[in-house]
Amino acid sequence: MIDFFSILLLLAGALFFLAGTVGLLRFPDLYTRLHALTKADNVGLGLMIAGLALQAESLSAAGKLVLIWGLVLLAGASVAYLIARGALLRGVLPWKR
Amino acid sequence: MEAIDIALGLFDLLLVFLLLWLAWLVMSSEDLFKAIVLFVAFGLLMALVWVRLEAPDIALAEAAIGAGLTGALLMAALDRLNAVKPMPAAAVVTSAKREQPSLPSKVLPLVALVLIVLGLGYALLSLPDVADGLVPNVKEQMAQSGVKNPVTAVLLNFRGYDTLLEMVVLLLALLSVWSLGGVRKLSPRNTNPVLASLCRVLVPVLILVSCYLLWVGADAPGGAFQAGSVLGAAGVLLLLSGWHVEQKILLWPLRFILVLGSGVFIIIAAVLFFTQGGLLTYPVAQAGWLILLLESAATLSIGATLAALFFGGIPKSRVDQ
Amino acid sequence: MGGLLSDAHWGVLLILLPLFGGLCSFLWPGAVKFIGLATVSAVALSVVGLGDQLLTTGVYHHAVGGWGAPLGIDLYADGLSLFMLMVNALVGLGVSIYALDYFDQGEARRFWPLWLLLLGGLNALFLSADIFNLYVTLEIVGLAGVGLASLSRSGAALDGAMRYLMATLLGSLCYLLGVALLYHSAGTVDIPLLAERLESTPPVWAALGLICAGLALKTALFPLHFWLPKAHASASAPVSALLSALVVKASFYILLRLWLEIFSVRTEGVDDLLGALGMAAIIWGSLQALQQTRLKLMIAYSTVSQMGYLFLVFPLAAAGAFSAWSAVAYLILSHALAKSSMFLVAGNLMHFGGHDRIADLDRAVQRLPITVGAFALAGVSIMGLPPSGGFIGKWLLLNEALNQGRWDLVIVMMIGGVLAAAYIFKVLGFAFTQAPVTHEPKGVPAIMEWSALLLAVAAIVLGFLASPLMLILGIGETVQLMGAGQ
Amino acid sequence: MQLLYITLALFLLVNLAAGMWRVLRGPGVADRMLAAQLFGTTAVAILLLLAEAAGSNALRDAALVFALLAAVTAVAFVKRAWSMQEERDVD
Numbered sequence: 001m002i003d004f005f006s007i008l009l010l011l012a013g014a015l016f017f018l019a020g021t022v023g024l025l026r027f028p029d030l031y032t033r034l035h036a037l038t039k040a041d042n043v044g045l046g047l048m049i050a051g052l053a054l055q056a057e058s059l060s061a062a063g064k065l066v067l068i069w070g071l072v073l074l075a076g077a078s079v080a081y082l083i084a085r086g087a088l089l090r091g092v093l094p095w096k097r
Numbered sequence: 098m099e100a101i102d103i104a105l106g107l108f109d110l111l112l113v114f115l116l117l118w119l120a121w122l123v124m125s126s127e128d129l130f131k132a133i134v135l136f137v138a139f140g141l142l143m144a145l146v147w148v149r150l151e152a153p154d155i156a157l158a159e160a161a162i163g164a165g166l167t168g169a170l171l172m173a174a175l176d177r178l179n180a181v182k183p184m185p186a187a188a189v190v191t192s193a194k195r196e197q198p199s200l201p202s203k204v205l206p207l208v209a210l211v212l213i214v215l216g217l218g219y220a221l222l223s224l225p226d227v228a229d230g231l232v233p234n235v236k237e238q239m240a241q242s243g244v245k246n247p248v249t250a251v252l253l254n255f256r257g258y259d260t261l262l263e264m265v266v267l268l269l270a271l272l273s274v275w276s277l278g279g280v281r282k283l284s285p286r287n288t289n290p291v292l293a294s295l296c297r298v299l300v301p302v303l304i305l306v307s308c309y310l311l312w313v314g315a316d317a318p319g320g321a322f323q324a325g326s327v328l329g330a331a332g333v334l335l336l337l338s339g340w341h342v343e344q345k346i347l348l349w350p351l352r353f354i355l356v357l358g359s360g361v362f363i364i365i366a367a368v369l370f371f372t373q374g375g376l377l378t379y380p381v382a383q384a385g386w387l388i389l390l391l392e393s394a395a396t397l398s399i400g401a402t403l404a405a406l407f408f409g410g411i412p413k414s415r416v417d418q
Numbered sequence: 419m420g421g422l423l424s425d426a427h428w429g430v431l432l433i434l435l436p437l438f439g440g441l442c443s444f445l446w447p448g449a450v451k452f453i454g455l456a457t458v459s460a461v462a463l464s465v466v467g468l469g470d471q472l473l474t475t476g477v478y479h480h481a482v483g484g485w486g487a488p489l490g491i492d493l494y495a496d497g498l499s500l501f502m503l504m505v506n507a508l509v510g511l512g513v514s515i516y517a518l519d520y521f522d523q524g525e526a527r528r529f530w531p532l533w534l535l536l537l538g539g540l541n542a543l544f545l546s547a548d549i550f551n552l553y554v555t556l557e558i559v560g561l562a563g564v565g566l567a568s569l570s571r572s573g574a575a576l577d578g579a580m581r582y583l584m585a586t587l588l589g590s591l592c593y594l595l596g597v598a599l600l601y602h603s604a605g606t607v608d609i610p611l612l613a614e615r616l617e618s619t620p621p622v623w624a625a626l627g628l629i630c631a632g633l634a635l636k637t638a639l640f641p642l643h644f645w646l647p648k649a650h651a652s653a654s655a656p657v658s659a660l661l662s663a664l665v666v667k668a669s670f671y672i673l674l675r676l677w678l679e680i681f682s683v684r685t686e687g688v689d690d691l692l693g694a695l696g697m698a699a700i701i702w703g704s705l706q707a708l709q710q711t712r713l714k715l716m717i718a719y720s721t722v723s724q725m726g727y728l729f730l731v732f733p734l735a736a737a738g739a740f741s742a743w744s745a746v747a748y749l750i751l752s753h754a755l756a757k758s759s760m761f762l763v764a765g766n767l768m769h770f771g772g773h774d775r776i777a778d779l780d781r782a783v784q785r786l787p788i789t790v791g792a793f794a795l796a797g798v799s800i801m802g803l804p805p806s807g808g809f810i811g812k813w814l815l816l817n818e819a820l821n822q823g824r825w826d827l828v829i830v831m832m833i834g835g836v837l838a839a840a841y842i843f844k845v846l847g848f849a850f851t852q853a854p855v856t857h858e859p860k861g862v863p864a865i866m867e868w869s870a871l872l873l874a875v876a877a878i879v880l881g882f883l884a885s886p887l888m889l890i891l892g893i894g895e896t897v898q899l900m901g902a903g904q
Numbered sequence: 905m906q907l908l909y910i911t912l913a914l915f916l917l918v919n920l921a922a923g924m925w926r927v928l929r930g931p932g933v934a935d936r937m938l939a940a941q942l943f944g945t946t947a948v949a950i951l952l953l954l955a956e957a958a959g960s961n962a963l964r965d966a967a968l969v970f971a972l973l974a975a976v977t978a979v980a981f982v983k984r985a986w987s988m989q990e991e992r993d994v995d
Contacts (some may be wrong), residue, residue, distance in 0.1 A: 007908060014912050017946065021919045024926050024942055030934055032957050037938055039944075041945040048912075048949050055905070064964055065952065068971045071302065071946060075975035078295040079941060082982045083934055090986070092932065100895060111917050115924075122928070130985060134927050134936045137812045137977060138920075144966060145917075148954055153962035159953075160966045164944065165973025168701050176984040220599065233490040247434040258491050263543060266561060269535055272444070272948040273565030276528050277576065277953035280552040297974065303972055311963065319964035327969060330976050337976075339984045349445075356441045363438050372981040376493075378484040391797030 004083050009051030010019035030087050031084030038080040042073055109149060110383050116142050129175055130355040137168040153318040154248045157310070161326035169325060169333050170407055177409065178307025218370050230240035242385025245316040252320065253388045257377045264395060271355065276413045289338075296338045303331035315385070321358075325399025351401065358398030362391055421646055421836040424733075428468035429493050431477050432503065432541040433577040435460050440534035451518055455532055456655040461541070465500075469890065472500055477894040494547035495611075496894025500680075501887075502544040502671050502748050505754045508876060509663045510537055512755075514761050516869040517656040520769075525654070528569055531705065533660065533877065535561035543668050549597050550607040552672055556593065560586035560636070563665045566657040567649050574652035582649035585642075589669070592632030599625035606835045613679050615676070626681055627672075636669035639729055640699030643722045647706075649713040650721060655765020659758035662721045667750050670728055674743060677732065689732040696729025697830040705838030709846070713764045713774040716841055717757065720800060724753050724836060727815065730827055734818050744891045745814030751879050751887075752807025756799040759873035763793040766862045766870060779848045788867040790849050795874035797842035802835050807880025909957040911948045920946045938980050943973040 023036020032093045056062040119139045126132040140163025147156035194257050235247050235255065242250035252260050307327040314320030365387060366377045373380060439457030443450045472478060478495040486492070495503075514533075521529050539558030546552050564586065568579035600606050603622055604615040616622055633644075638646035646666070650658050681688075703723025710716035727749055734742035766789040767782060768774050782790055799808035812831060819827040880887070923946075926939040947968045955963030 003905065004217065006905075010908060011951070013907055017916060017919050017949065020942065020943055021213060021922050023966065024923060024938065030932060030938070033935065033938055033952065037942055041942060045945055045949050048951065052952055055956060057959075057963070061961070068948065068964075068968050071299075071968070071971040072948060074969070074981055075940070075978070076945070078291050079978040079982075080974055080980065082289075083290050083937065086982050087932075087940065091963055092934070101907050101910055104907060104914055107908065108914045109919060111914065111921065112738070115917070115921055130933050131927065131930070131936055133985075134940045136980065137940050138924070138927065138943050140941050141970075144970070145947065145950060145954075146620070148951065148963055148966070150695070153966065157962065157966045157969060160969040161973060164947070165976045166972055168940075168977030170975065171487075172980040172985035180491040216627075217595075217624055220621045221621045224599070224602050230601060231488060235558070238485070238489060250915060254483060255485055255489050256483075256491055256550075259551055259554050262539070262551070262558060265535055265556045266554065268441075268444075269532070269558060269565060272532055273561055273568070276532065276565040276568050276571075277579075278571045292979065295979075299972070299975065305970060307970060310969075313965070319965065323969070327972065330973050333976055339981050352445055356444055360441050363434055367434055367438075370427070370430055370434075373484075375484045376427075376434075376480065376482045378482075393689075396910075 006051045006054045009047050013044045013048030016040045037077045042076050067084050133171045140164045157318050157323045165330050241381050249314050249320050255384025261362040267402050283398040292338050300331045321395035329403025333407045352403040354397050358395035361394035424731040428464045429495050429545050431464045436534045436538035436712045444531040447527040454530040458510050465503045465507040472893045488606050491551045493545045497891040499544045505751050507541050508886050509754050509758045512869050512873040513659050515753050519863040519865045532562050547609045548607050553594050561666050561794045567653045570654045578652040579853035580651035585645040588721050589632040589636035592628045596625040598627035633669045633673040639695050640702050647718040656840040659761035663754035693733035696726040699726030700834040707841045710887050713776050717760045742818045749811035752799050752811050752877050755873050755877035756796040759792050759796040759870050762870035763789050770862050776848050780851050782849045782873040788871050792871040793875040795878050799877040801838045805881035806878045810884050909953045913953040916946050916950050
């Protein structure tokens with residue numbers, strides 16, 4: 001049962017990573033790419049970490065995994081903000097149809 | 098089992114291919130910024146290679162240095178390059194001119210390179226398959242080393258003298274950078290709230306992880322170098338967010354922390370030399386805490402050195418004004 | 419004197435003292451001169467102590483950490499090591515005294531830590547019996563050298579230092595790759611154990627090639643000398659002296675040591691290649707020196723040419739002759755003294771006139787008789803005229819070449835001597851010219867003049883010390899090894 | 905489970921390789937930087953998968969270090985290397 005959920009979460013995580021990469025490659029401008037990347041990847045990593053945490057041999061190992069996710073989230077969010085703000089300041093125009 | 102081997106084989110193959118491709122791209126890239134990003138990616142993959150080679154100690158070091166600090170250092174270097182040289186049109190023209198070398202000067206290095214690669218490849222392939230090296234010797238003496246991680250035992254005990262000299266190398270790297278000149282002032286305090294809050298969360302965690310890596314180094318992969326790199330990253334982050342340092346801290350305490358690692362090493366070496374009759378001969382009972390002491394001092398120095406290298410020039414102090 | 423002095427571990431002191439002094443001088447910038455001079459003097463005394471010890475008890479051996487050879491690192495000193503340490507101490511003392519007055523306060527604060535750490539690295543290098551430890555010492559020496567070369571912060575100095583950095587890093591990496599191959603082939607990095615275990619296999623050959631190439635690059639063997647003239651000529655005078663006299667010798671020493679202990683029996687052809695490059699270096703370097711219009715560049719090219727003489731040892735020592743490598747050791751010492759003196763002289767002349775254009779060295783002889791005298795004496799040794807250290811070294815080498823019937827080497831050495839005479843007399847000729855004074859001369863502190871002269875005098879006096887110095891060189895296993903090889 | 909971990913790691917590495925295209929293509933410096941961020945997150949995931957497959961705690965530490973330092977390069981980019989003439993590069 002645990003293995004089943006684990007596999008499900010891991011596969012879902014991989015799917016989000018794929019989505020993030022497709023977004024990075026296909027979206028038309030910096031802001032949309034930023035959006036695709038930060039959100040999709042962080043969710044992807046979160047799902048994967050959840051899958052792995054189910055398998056973890058001890059509570060501390062699972063805790064370390066969650067800590068890693070928290071750090072990535074924090075870094076991802078802050079960096080996304082900094083890059084978006086920097087791009088606006090430097091006059092990078094958002095994409096319009 | 099077989100499917101796993103195939104998957105791992107494919108993983109390794111792709112890794113090697115990506116590494117070679119990245120290495121080529123880094124060297125051939127005209128755009129320096131692109132080269133830096135590619136180099137950071139190269140560092141990430143290198144860490145994975147160390148994982149696959151079952152060298153977690155180096156993977157950890159590569160993660161800290163290759164993925165984190167190298168990028169930041171190179172970015173800072175690029176920034177200063179741009180400040181020094183705004184790339185006038187004339188320079189671009191000459192560099193374009195230089196790109197048409199004569200045929201022999203193109204071909205000859207290539208031929209030499211191919212010959213060297215072939216020769217080295219042949220030499221490497223004819224190495225004995227399993228070289229035990231000093232592994233049995235290390236295992237035999239582990240009980241006397243005072244630690245449980247063989248890498249730490251080699252670095253701090255069996256070949257501690259090398260590490261002593263390496264600490265001097267690190268200090269020399271900083272002295273050489275300072276020798277280049279360029280007294281720097283700290284950048285003004287940054288008011289970006291997001292960056293500030295990032296620092297507030299991240300810096301304590303960085304310091305905590307640094308302590309953890311230092312402590313765990315006695316039994317498992319980790320140790321002064323990895324811990325110091327993480328500490329250095331904390332310093333870099335603080336510098337980037339416009340951390341204010343008191344002028345008087347820059348003068349004496351900074352220098353003191355910079356020499357702490359090599360200084361403690363030399364003093365312990367000298368004390369052991371006069372009490373035990375040998376350079377860096379630890380008494381077995383005291384080896385454990387002596388190594389911890391040395392590593393703690395080294396961690397502080399490595400962290401301070403890396404942050405100071407990122408800073409670049411000599412911090413402004415009253416005496417140098 | 420015997421008991422207490424020969425029991426002390428001078429070798430360990432020789433490493434720890436300068437490193438500690440370097441750290442102290444970094445911590446207390448106000449007292450750099452005092453710390454520096456005290457450290458260098460203590461190092462010189464320790465060399466004397468070590469010499470006394472070696473003469474009474476034979477080779478020095480110390481297992482660092484008490485582990486011993488395959489696992490740990492061994493320190494080792496025989497006649498050759500002692501000789502190189504003497505070079506360090508002598509040149510170090512002379513240049514240190516000179517540097518007391520040469521640098522202004524800011525530069526002195528940056529010079530002394532780098533120089534003391536360099537001295538520690540050099541001492542450690544000459545005392546090491548472990549090829550990986552040698553790599554670490556090479557790193558210290560290389561980085562300190564780069565830091566020193568960029569000390570004056572002029573554009574030319576930074577450019578030269580950058581080239582030097584690239585060359586020295588590439589050389590170190592080649593050497594390290596060679597070390598890795600040797601370790602994998604023999605399972606040890608200890609020189610005596612390597613000598614026992616290594617066989618003539620492709621990896622060992624590759625290692626030999628890499629190590630030779632890397633060290634030749636660091637030693638600036640023709641045609642890998644491209645970085646040297648600029649780096650040595652654009653640095654401050656005391657730094658040029660240290661780089662030319664000591665730093666290039668360090669990598670050469672490793673090559674010589676490895677050759678004598680490990681590689682000599684396993685090489686055909688490589689020794690002749692190194693010899694041929696050495697011959698090319700003698701001719702090319704001298705011709706370049708002759709064409710230079712700047713004094714410091716001329717002296718730097720002279721280093722390229724004089725380093726060429728050292729490489730003649732490889733074809734000659736292949737026959738296993740103590741006389742060949744002892745001659746080269748003699749040359750190292752005399753060149754170090756004479757060349758450091760020459761660079762200090764150049765520093766004096768630049769201080770005096772603000773330039774180093776050879777053609778405008780007018781009437782320097784009247785204003786700076788001691789300095790010009792130092793240059794002349796150093797020149798005598800560089801040319802190889804009797805009575806001087808350079809003469810003895812070259813004469814021994816020539817003798818060896820004659821004995822082995824290597825006429826090609828003999829002829830090249832003769833030509834090299836004539837060319838050296840030509841470029842040195844060119845400078846002296848201009849120095850004696852009576853031209854109207856076109857610049858406002860500045861006085862040169864007496865210490866700077868006398869320290870240059872003392873080094874030059876030492877280079878001459880070496881000519882009278884052949885037998886005690888040969889006695890020192892003969893200490894230790896290398897001789898027995900070579901004797902057994904004959 | 906082992907097989908799944910390794911296969912997913914391989915999949916993520918392919919993913920990372922695909923992201924290389926953005927680094928090469930640009931067009932702006934920030935776009936390249938974004939790709940580097942993707943690499944960082946992906947490398948953390950790969951490391952964790954490999955750590956689970958090998959049952960190695962040290963690899964989790966490496967992933968932790970990666971996660972910690974991922975921000976440092978990016979912040980250095982924003983504060984230092986991102987010049988104000990960026991718009992020149994972007995269409």
